[in-house]
Amino acid sequence: MKKAASVASQIFIERGRQVFQMDDYMSLIRGGHNFSVISTATRDIYSHYMKADLIINSDKRSYEMHADELDKNGLIIYNSDEIDNAEGIGVPFYSEAKKFPAKNLLYGVGAVAILACSIGISKNDLNEIIKREYPHFVEDNISFANFIYDYVFPKLNNKFEIENGDKKRPILTGNQSIAFGAIAGGLDVYFGYPMTPASSILHTLASQTDKFGLAIVHPENEIAVINMAIGSAFAGAKAMVGSSGGGFALMSEGFSLAGMTEAPVLCVLSMRPGPATGVPTYTEQGDLNFALNVGHGEFLRIVACPCSVKEAFYLSAEMLDLVWKFQTPGILLTEKHLSESSMTVDINMENTKWAEPKYHKNGNYKRYLDTEDGISPLLFPPSKNVIKWNSYEHDELGITTENPELITKMHNKRYKKDMHIIDFLKQLKTVNVYGNGGPLIFTYGSTTMSVLEALHYGDIEATIIQPIYLRPFPVWELERYKDEPVITIELSKMGQFTSLLKEKANIKSKNLINKYDGRPFDPIELAKKIKEVI
Amino acid sequence: MKKAASVASQIFIERGRQVFQMDDYMSLIRGGHNFSVISTATRDIYSHYMKADLIINSDKRSYEMHADELDKNGLIIYNSDEIDNAEGIGVPFYSEAKKFPAKNLLYGVGAVAILACSIGISKNDLNEIIKREYPHFVEDNISFANFIYDYVFPKLNNKFEIENGDKKRPILTGNQSIAFGAIAGGLDVYFGYPMTPASSILHTLASQTDKFGLAIVHPENEIAVINMAIGSAFAGAKAMVGSSGGGFALMSEGFSLAGMTEAPVLCVLSMRPGPATGVPTYTEQGDLNFALNVGHGEFLRIVACPCSVKEAFYLSAEMLDLVWKFQTPGILLTEKHLSESSMTVDINMENTKWAEPKYHKNGNYKRYLDTEDGISPLLFPPSKNVIKWNSYEHDELGITTENPELITKMHNKRYKKDMHIIDFLKQLKTVNVYGNGGPLIFTYGSTTMSVLEALHYGDIEATIIQPIYLRPFPVWELERYKDEPVITIELSKMGQFTSLLKEKANIKSKNLINKYDGRPFDPIELAKKIKEVI
Amino acid sequence: MNTLDTYAENTWCPGCGNFGILNAFKKAIVKLEEKGINREYIVISAGIGCHAKIFDYLNISGLYSLHGRDIATIQGMKIANPELNVITFSGDGNAMGEGLAHTIFAAKRNFDMTLILHNNGVYALTTGQYTPLSEKGWKGPSTPKGSVEEPLNALAIMLEAGATFIARGFPGKQAHLTDIMVKAIEHKGFSFIEILQPTVAYNDTWQFYRENTEILEKEPKSFDEAMKNVKRKDKLPIGIFYRIKKPTFHEELYGNWNPVRNRISREKRFQLLKQYLT
Amino acid sequence: MNTLDTYAENTWCPGCGNFGILNAFKKAIVKLEEKGINREYIVISAGIGCHAKIFDYLNISGLYSLHGRDIATIQGMKIANPELNVITFSGDGNAMGEGLAHTIFAAKRNFDMTLILHNNGVYALTTGQYTPLSEKGWKGPSTPKGSVEEPLNALAIMLEAGATFIARGFPGKQAHLTDIMVKAIEHKGFSFIEILQPTVAYNDTWQFYRENTEILEKEPKSFDEAMKNVKRKDKLPIGIFYRIKKPTFHEELYGNWNPVRNRISREKRFQLLKQYLT
């Protein structure tokens, strides 16, 4: 069904429209209950809508689960070989499909045909689409599609007349956007061990190795992942890793090593419901506190969380730059909802950052030179100079120490960078603000998109404030909201983001709208909830 | 030297006095610079003092490093074979020792002889002590000791006349206290992988297996440690694990598993300076935030931190009880300074908690029964009932689920316990308050002892407030301090405890006294710093 | 007798080799009960992956563990209560990748447990990446140009590490597989069964295994003979390759003791602690 | 030529076998330089333990890693820049305990690196606990009644895992050890040297090794012969047991590419990304 959904999205895209596609699937390989929701508009669209104009099911279970999600002017298509006489339009998917050898593969093609018919795409155009998108069994696919098209034509023809949009845009998943953003920002090597919902960063990058000269490695476990990445950084490579909570937890010790050695390593942490294995293919924002505090001992880190597929692109590059500028580990925090949803995007690559550290120029080299801003210039092997990075407390040359004065000095050296990171961030966009007027809504990550769409849907006037950076927390931007009553919205039982606002910025939530069932907010539902509290 | 120090402590103990012994050693096996400081009093004594009455060095380096730590009425003993004509009393340790075969082992015996002489212990009594404490080469030890005794007698005889104390007390290190406390509280199995400064919990327990019927296992790594402990809890055993920051970081994923499966597992985290390998044999309080937030996903945890060797005993048992009562993982947080310092203690075992969970009585069993307080009764195999613990989100029986209502319900079930934990803690001592009057000083862990001793030494009137529990944070006890100006004292560069107070209890520090050079506070130094700010 | 099934919906692909493993295991349980090993005394664990879903489908007590950690979990259970028979279901990614160290050490210490390895040659549940046992050249999403590593031979590594019971089975040979399972569970010590598990979604090896497996005629008599057999490539022998008696970990650790059954009372502990506390 | 020493104070016990390893290694570096492998191109790592202190004593670039992780660290370096010669110093607790999985996988993927194993049979720096290579019965503080596990045979496991260069040395035989080091570092692929390292503090095996080691007369010619030799117990053979040519990981991964040297420019990246972004 995912394939059919992406073809459907493509159809809208070709008409210049914007698309948001959310894929809901269970943790299994075949069968089970999977579905995709595509929403489209001629404006920026930030969320799928569970209330649908057109629902296509190929089995009974789907019908039963989704029948009540139909909009009042909508149409539901069901498999008349599995259900008789239901509300909606029955189509004999199975009995028609079984005439062909690849019968299981045909449902998707049928769904595409139904969509095409419903938005007034001609049979000719449909056949072109099928040829391009389903190169195997083209003939069979076309005859099946045409049968379905003709079958539903009487009731469906151009039922949902849609306008064309302004231009054709690329569509990306959040993970593709992170991968491409990192490439644009200077990525050299990526280490990853598969874990939903981060795996597709690994997969996307693995498919691009030759083109971009990347080294992409899937090693024995996540501990190898982070430690290899640190080794690569030592040798001068811009390294990134990615995982979800469980795999990231295994990197905790290595993350601390990056803190001590001042290794620039960027970690993508894509959240799914936890704790432990949790609910692998669904979404939640439950790892925030862990990300902010992971690793033993005291060291700096930069944590940022993008709100959209587009922001994910720029932010990956920006974070890569930051971790290299300040030589400290960073976390790009995101969620399944962003990682695996697809959106049309407008990206201007020229606005992307390019990772550029402070290099050692000449003369004797001290890896941990205690400079004014705490940033020691970098040098990479091979070099006549000796370059020593050290996991023990060390002196400026990187030799182990137990000396109390040196311990203090090096703590101070590393910590000094904090001020400079903050100064630097003050020049960047660290908080997004949408709208001006109405109640204040604080949210973060991909939940921001749900809120944006809810405000649009519900025609609600409100100001959304979304911190992009979570550590250092941009208190300088948030100061002004200190005494205002605010609403917070997040996907967390405990309200971790709400606590963060209070603890770091003294912003007190009077209403927390939260959800923790693994599903993102639906804009209609969310609009209702927001209206209840304002 | 550690042996000599413990014999010296024993000498004071036999005279009914109280003792605090701090061992300072480098991360190496032989040689290097190691020393022990013993302080004694006829009252409760909470810290060693770096300013000493009697300093005994056996080499030049020690002399140079410690000569300025002598109290104005004190005496320093040096090795006249290595230094001529220094201040203090020269003793020809080396030239005398080399007459004996075990020459390297004799310096300690010599130090004991010097101490004995200086506090007026007779040569006879000294010889008895040596026979008991140094059973190898007794003859040689005695003749060496007598030589030294006679040598220093003219200048030293009973120079430090000391009173006898009230009674003979046992002396324990913090780690022994944790080990014995856990045994008293019901421990069955312990898993540990060596890591300073937690290793001696493993060693202490390993030496007690037969006596107490314990299973003590040192497996392949810390990941095995935590996961084996969870397996043991499943089978009904009271399990504990221990490590320092790096090893504990490796347990992050397993810690989250304990959260999801609601496995009662107690983890001892003994801090040393970090990040990464840091400074293995020294002390710091830099893992607080990590302990409070370790593990991905949202789940409850209990974190407590003892202030003294004695409190460590009761708290280990209490924490074992709590994790079993509430079926959630717990952390007993401590530091090298507590783990490896020795103190005389008065322990009344009858006051120790005994871990006792809620058991399933009869009828059908549901591992994750959603009860009113969120606590599902426990049952262990073998059993006719099927008992399923699950790392995935699950239903009440423990079968995996992806259903949104069930995900919400189980999040709620687990979280419900929070209220009950808090209610229960409200009946326990969660905050220690010492003194009443004067400025308010907030501190925690073994730093509390440094503060207590500093107040005593400096004759400072102040009230010390020490939260024993750090999660849930006992805000109910701290409410009253909200608008008071307070001083905070901790061994952390970033002031993690100070932030915690502000973030959770709205208590604002006007003065943070911190230190992060790997060494504990010295009471004299600390008294001075406190005086500066009050 | 309770059924061995649960109400959990089975979400394996139709035709998956895991069904055959589940069935053989259920038959093995019945056989074991006939031999006096009651199912109450059997506890299971599982990693994370397609293989691990067997945990939900079996009405037997246990702990559904983390990816790679089931091998540690199960040892913890037995250490706490040695009267339990502990069995874990592990994937090839699970036991030979993420959990490799635990697997090797379990063998090394001759831990009294059974590890059932569902070797399907892929990380199936995460969509088909190469595993430590995949042949070089495997094209999965993390290695689109083909994996560049030679596979490990799981059985050879286990032999070298000290496993005392080594076998290989195939779900296409149900009775044979059931019999191996029964013997592995009966074995006192570390028993390891590699199951050649077809995964129809990624690597449908049913036909290949049907044609290329061969039941061992005789159980090899020595380590070297066993080693030779587990490395055969012309045919894939199935059966028991190696079986020796050696003291097990928990026996060596605490003899006949049982930490939870024989727990020493609070009073007795206090009495014994006096020595240190007064 | 700069000296190979640093100003770090040496804190090994007098008489420790590590001195001999350090000396042999310094000599090996000099020999390698004679052969054209410049020390600038050599980077080292080390675990945590007594063995690892060698990191501070060698004036060579590198990263002092975590306990057990040096084997991963060093691979990361080489992947980033394959023109580096990467060598790690690992303890037996380090490479065969905490880091075992990394060690096995490095061998499996024939990673072009050298692992120098300081096998002293104990966790020395943490005060003498048994390691995966300690003989059964070792009385350390975690096993006061004696460890209950059989040791692994490091070399046998490495052979089985796919290492392409296997050797054993003894610091008492300096020239021999130096020569092995040189050859191991020259070897393209995964080279593993087990060094029988006396630790005078816990297990003074100087005498024992002097009497029981025996220089291999001839390099074994096959895997089986190598395996037989690494398992000998009557005498402990030292020398090179096994050496074969096989493609290395980084070559298989990206051929002659060098990720940091050949980094593709920003402009070129933009141009190539257009395909996805417009």
Ligand SMILES: Cc1ncc(C[n+]2csc(CCOP(=O)(O)OP(=O)(O)O)c2C)c(N)n1
């Ligand atoms: C720490 C961690 N890393 C990664 C994952 C993601 N993950 C889940 S199943 C799996 C692969 C399982 O492969 P295998 O053990 O062979 O099982 P199969 O699905 O083939 O039966 C992975 C990598 C995880 N759950 N936890």
Ligand SMILES: Cc1ncc(C[n+]2csc(CCOP(=O)(O)OP(=O)(O)O)c2C)c(N)n1
């Ligand atoms: C994750 C982690 N666990 C435990 C330790 C503690 N530790 C330091 S050195 C060491 C043992 C080292 O043994 P080995 O590798 O044999 O080195 P040796 O001291 O014998 O040379 C251990 C367990 C650590 N530093 N990190």
Ligand code: SF4
């Ligand atoms: S993906 Fe493979 S292993 Fe998983 S259920 Fe399907 S056939 Fe079985």
Ligand code: SF4
């Ligand atoms: S303890 Fe052993 S390994 Fe460590 S320095 Fe001393 S002799 Fe060497």
Ligand SMILES: [Mg+2]
């Ligand atoms: Mg598999």
Ligand SMILES: [Mg+2]
């Ligand atoms: Mg060792």
